Amino acid sequence: AADALFENGAVEVIATSTHGVLSHPARERLSDSRITEVVVTDTLPIPQDSRFDKLTILSIAPLIARAIHEVFDEGSVTSLFDGHS
Known part of the structure; x- marks a missing residue:
């Protein structure tokens, strides 16, 4: 997939993963x-x-620290994901 991106003009390719299972x-x-x-x-x-x-x-x-803080201060955990910190 990275090769196809480079062949179509990509300058760099960054792969991301939440849970990096780097198995053999x-x-x-x-x-x-x-x-x-x-x-x-x-x-x-x-x-x-x-x-x-x-x-x-x-x-x-x-x-995680912010989520715990929001829960204990009766704040909004949803606010962590709405782009407004």
């Missing part, structure tokens, strides 16, 4: 692909031997 041989395929960057969250542990240079892992801790 996903790590090798992603690492060896033309994909520029792979971005996942830390909702699943990613062992050191499954990590590679193109991989970026984003923490969901701030989102």
Whole structure:
């Protein structure tokens, strides 16, 4: 898929996933692909031997903290997802 995007003019291709299940041989395929960057969250542990240079892992801790804060302050958890922080 990344090759098709590049062939049609893409300058870079960034793959994203909420839950990065980097099972064999996903790590090798992603690492060896033309994909520029792979971005996942830390909702699943990613062992050191499954990590590679193109991989970026984003923490969901701030989102969870904000959700807890909203619940305890009788705020709106929905507000986390409406684009208005």
